[in-house]
Amino acid sequence: MTEAVSSANPGLTQPLLAKRTSKRWLISAIATTAIVALPVLSVLFLAFFPEENIWPHLIDTTLPRYLITTIQLMVGVGILTLVIGLATAWAVTMCEFPGRKFFEWGLLLPFAIPAYVIAYVYTSLLDYAGPVQVAMRDWFGWKNATEYWFPEIRSLEGATLMIGLVLYPYVYLLARAAFLEQSPSLFAVSRSLGHSALSTFFKVVLPIARPAIAVGLSLVLMETLNDFGTVDFFAVQTLTRGLFDTWMNLGNLGGAAQIATTMLMFVVILVTLERYSRRRQQQYAARDNRDPIRRFTMSFPRQMICVAVCAFPLVFGFIVPAAALGYYAWDYFDESWNPVFIRNTFNSLFLSSAAALTTLVIGVTLAYSRRLHNTRGMQVLMRLSSLGYAMPGAVLAVGVIVPLAGFDNWLDSLMRDYFNVSTGLLLSGTAFAMIFAYTVRFLAVSAGSVESALQKITPSMDMASRSLGHTPGKTLINVHLPMLRGTLLTAALVVFVDCMKELPATLILRPFNFDTLATYVYQFASDEQLYHSALPALIIVIAGIIPIILMNRSISNSRAMA
């Protein structure tokens, strides 16, 4: 282990920084964080004004169950996504087997399917009247549900499986990017020192990829924590369920904000613990793109194992649900074909691209500022700016409305008082509000992955560039960004697909007569008629696939292959 060393390293040292330019980075980071943190701070603010103290009732009744179920779900999904994500990422990066190139991007496909859609599809497939049980009854001659046992899909286990199947791509993507960025010589050295491939994987490859994997896993866990659609449909009682209950049924928004805040703390503690546990590690790699990855050539049975490992999540996470959607879409085509799809598709694509770009720019700004100013304060800023992901979308949407509408009304009053004109609502209920919400929500994705990748670029790169007279900005553009290309594309891709699927905040914040594909599907799904929206659901999936393929090509190309 020569290039990637684990050692205490303070990062960039101050003398490197020309004071004035670096200050600009610091100020822009602080300003961005202040804006991006507004919605989360609004929710914290709301938490101070509950209608009544919700906790005694919760503690007396459902809180213990909410907590246990939440932890069970998170642990289950965490394990599932880690196993699938790491195994597949390792296989497609390091092994040569038939279909490898296809699986490289194919494994991302389940990501395009919203969790509540996959839940709905599997329920219709596996419930009593679904094709699976009908076939079983025909085959075995059973008459009704009391005569045989069939696993209940609407259960904690079912929810774990559904969520895990569509979220593992987070781990897969980030792990694969990390594996691709590792120098193959590390692996070779480990093998030459007598470690088996497996032991090298656990002792060298995983520890080096850990920051990236941790980012992926924390995204998975936050998304799981905030999922409402699936757990609601499956009647799995997580904390989010309690939150919505408090908000919608008890009309206690403040109490709900308190539960959201509690969940936020939970996430912050988790993330802090993970970081604390590797506080003394600092990894740098002077990456050498010309050194190609040499994939294992394997015996036929082993190749088949690789195929099976990669096929499992793809089949159950994508092919089965997409085929079912296709079937329903065909079946209900006349009732569901509607020209508004085209506009909805444009809306989805436009919002998602805009949000992906914004989060990427802000993510890079923050992560690079942190590299320039590796202080405690910057770390806190980074964490603060990423909290939007740790809140249910609907709660965050209210957090977005508070400052935006507040600003609009403040400006309006001002203009009325001084100029006697009303400016009305400038930001609320516009596409801006939605892109803002997406940015706040998904910044964690881009900032986190850019940060973890930046950490691996050795400071000597900066030093070299700076000593040649480049400003920090020039250094970023000429040195870091080209090296980060794969990571940047990955981050943009994840944010893009996430935005395509985003539902709760979109519903609340959108302008009049405005639908994205996700909201259009939801109208029907929420009325227990998913069949009628199978077609638009399928379009979400297809619209998600195209950028997945395009960007994946670039990610793979970011490393020259043998």
Add this chain to the structure above:
Amino acid sequence: MRMKLAATAAMALAALPLSANADGEVNIYSYRQAYLLEPLLNAFTEETGIDTNVVFAKQGLAERLEREGRNSPADVVMTVDISRINELVEKDLVASVDTDTLHKNIPENLRHPEGKWYALTTRGRLIFASKERVKEGEITSYEQLADDKWEGRICTRSGKHPYNIALFSSMIAHHGEAETAKWLEGLKDNLARKPQGGDRDQIKAIAEGVCDLSIGNSYYYGNMLKDDKQRPIAEQVNLVFPNADGRGTHVNISGISLTKSAPNKDNAIKLMEFLSSPEAQRIYAEANTEYPANPDVKPSGLVAEWGDIHPDDLSLQEIANNREAAVKLVDRVDYDG
């Protein structure tokens, strides 16, 4: 190419506040799915020339309205469930409307005393019973759902769903909290499985033999009958109007309110009047098999076949008032557990 795409989308977006019609527009925040409103709103635009703009969401619109304050573009809020509607009144977000047309169209028990909301449709919360395994007349009231004979034979959706909460609230209004707690425990003990899914799923469960009775809103059953693929499932159950011979069947409403800040107040009132008119009420009745709030309009043929509904005359306000108690009761009884 990608630039072009984005540019087109941006233009589509910019053109969004669709060029205002000469006759103006009316802006709607709706807790009901936009596709359900579409035929009604189209008919409205056709008749009056007024354009309609809709935002649909299941939650958060009241908060949006509240925060947008006097500058909110919303003219009316359309809601389902009396407690939801009541929340708008309690938050002081809606204004009084009193016109002769509305008073003539909507009976007194289906509107707010000061006109802060008007019901547009009602829906009964019914019991569905297996044709095969439950004899007609074997169950006639909500109270009987707690009888031991139904042990392991009942399916419902989550006790926390607003429709169930409203039913439980009405039980509290009639029997008091202690009695209702006992009843709810009895009902819970009779459940065949943990509460899950929606109202249609419970009817499916009866068809599957998982249970013999379920609770559900009338229009879900109606809409299943209208769907060729779901009809065979719905046909396996009988529907029961609970407490028909006593105090009447529990009904909930969908309704409409004028916002305090309505920028297009006149158009909004026109919309409210239109939606209560026989013409619109017929669309409601046909399209979603709900009961029209306007007594002059008969339910759709399909719904009429089920027989008359005798609604509980408990005031809707009373149901809203008991909501919190009902929610907490569901937690205490651990109904969903």
